[in-house]
Amino acid sequence: MNLDELFSSASPSVVLAIDIPAAIADDIEKASVYFSPDIERLSVNADRRGVTIVARPGADTETVLAKAHRAISSMVRAARDIPITVHYERENGKPIARRVNEELIQRRWMFEHADGQVSLAGAALKLLTTLDARLAEAYRAAFNAVDQMYPAMVSPNLLHRVGYFSSHPNAASFVCHMVEDFDELEQFRAANGGAVFSAPAAGSVTAPQRCLNPAACFPCYERLQGQIIDPAPLVLTWSGRVFRYESRNMRGLERLWEFNVRELVFIGSEAFTLAARQTMLKLLDELAREWDLACRVESATDAFFPTVYGPQSFWQRVKDVKYEFRLPIEPGENGKERTLAAGSINMHGPFFGEAFGIRLPDGEIASTACVGWGLERLVFALFSQHGFDPETWPNALRGIFS
Amino acid sequence: MAMSEEEIYAGLLNVFRETFGPSVTEISAQTTSRDVKGWDSFNHLNLILALESRFQVAFPNEFLKTMTNVGDIVQQIKTLTSAAR
Numbered sequence: 026m027n028l029d030e031l032f033s034s035a036s037p038s039v040v041l042a043i044d045i046p047a048a049i050a051d052d053i054e055k056a057s058v059y060f061s062p063d064i065e066r067l068s069v070n071a072d073r074r075g076v077t078i079v080a081r082p083g084a085d086t087e088t089v090l091a092k093a094h095r096a097i098s099s100m101v102r103a104a105r106d107i108p109i110t111v112h113y114e115r116e117n118g119k120p121i122a123r124r125v126n127e128e129l130i131q132r133r134w135m136f137e138h139a140d141g142q143v144s145l146a147g148a149a150l151k152l153l154t155t156l157d158a159r160l161a162e163a164y165r166a167a168f169n170a171v172d173q174m175y176p177a178m179v180s181p182n183l184l185h186r187v188g189y190f191s192s193h194p195n196a197a198s199f200v201c202h203m204v205e206d207f208d209e210l211e212q213f214r215a216a217n218g219g220a221v222f223s224a225p226a227a228g229s230v231t232a233p234q235r236c237l238n239p240a241a242c243f244p245c246y247e248r249l250q251g252q253i254i255d256p257a258p259l260v261l262t263w264s265g266r267v268f269r270y271e272s273r274n275m276r277g278l279e280r281l282w283e284f285n286v287r288e289l290v291f292i293g294s295e296a297f298t299l300a301a302r303q304t305m306l307k308l309l310d311e312l313a314r315e316w317d318l319a320c321r322v323e324s325a326t327d328a329f330f331p332t333v334y335g336p337q338s339f340w341q342r343v344k345d346v347k348y349e350f351r352l353p354i355e356p357g358e359n360g361k362e363r364t365l366a367a368g369s370i371n372m373h374g375p376f377f378g379e380a381f382g383i384r385l386p387d388g389e390i391a392s393t394a395c396v397g398w399g400l401e402r403l404v405f406a407l408f409s410q411h412g413f414d415p416e417t418w419p420n421a422l423r424g425i426f427s
Numbered sequence: 428m429a430m431s432e433e434e435i436y437a438g439l440l441n442v443f444r445e446t447f448g449p450s451v452t453e454i455s456a457q458t459t460s461r462d463v464k465g466w467d468s469f470n471h472l473n474l475i476l477a478l479e480s481r482f483q484v485a486f487p488n489e490f491l492k493t494m495t496n497v498g499d500i501v502q503q504i505k506t507l508t509s510a511a512r
Binding site: 105107108333335336337339340341343344345375 | 461468469470471472473475488491492
């Protein structure tokens, strides 16, 4: 290969000049995986006067720059620096373990099937089921929560109704099936008689019939549609399978496409949901002590799609409707300290009550709120904080090693 | 001289109609987001930006976090415009 060939096959790097507010620099880097398939990597420059984009070899850099500019401009527009409020903080003074994913894989407690999909075994699985059972038990005791079960697939209409496609189109996962046509089915069957998988032709599969549920609580509002909650309030809990497509951001147990969530939903008056949030913070403190968990609860926003990022995250910040449970984990490649959002409390106000006609006995629209724990992330954070020696684990969790 | 409440309400109604449409015919101190069709999480920022532009003020973060109704907005605009003059 001569020098010209080498140069043309290298990934071109370009700089897009645009001022980036400090508060949204991380969010821009995270969202950049959805800007263009021709972007290999995007990073905000140290002076925040622009971003550096590494494009894939052969990419049309003008097109890439234009897409990145449109997306980033949307995110930057009207970005306001609203300080983050810390609602709870606990430290455990322990050193953070490194290479936790690799260690879990080496011990055969974790297996990566594909990007964003893992299976667990051994102590990692035991920890996940122990945490889930403990949370369920705590929710029953503290809130009189009633057990539920919901399917992993939801109707696209449900997601449309709750505005999911408007706010997170990038994270949706669709399910389709083969058309009910003998010839198409036979062609697909015959094509897969060999050693290599052959994908069905575009016309052989239906338009999306279902979606994989991207937020544990959605199906419960559909189930309560048109109902009067009597007696009120009502508190529900379940363990649900959740799916969020995260593109190149998927990594180990930290960021999965498919994961388990222990969910808790409050349905009642607005005053009830606000009081429930306070009770949840007290319960979190109890659990953090029991699990010797370093944890910080702070105001947060969802990872909205760039074009709605500004208005939606502004609303979440000023209304303080989202609290995230952030747990310290191993530092990033640049040595920067990191925390992982393993759970959150989300105040919905009357949004779902109005959308699904859910009322209280006095005729008022019900307010709702939910608490979700990403169980794989909680498992990852606990191994990060307590390591792999059973002696360094708190008594309440040491049994996972037996 | 600070703006009168009447002037502020007249300006507010214009901004509300521009932001949420002509169906907004009246607002009062007690009006909240629940009372105005379209005053949702997406349009809240548009309203704030339009108000800041119309009244030439910058709402402080603390106010943005605590405001609950139109009466709060009127009082804040009154305070900010009187301080600026």
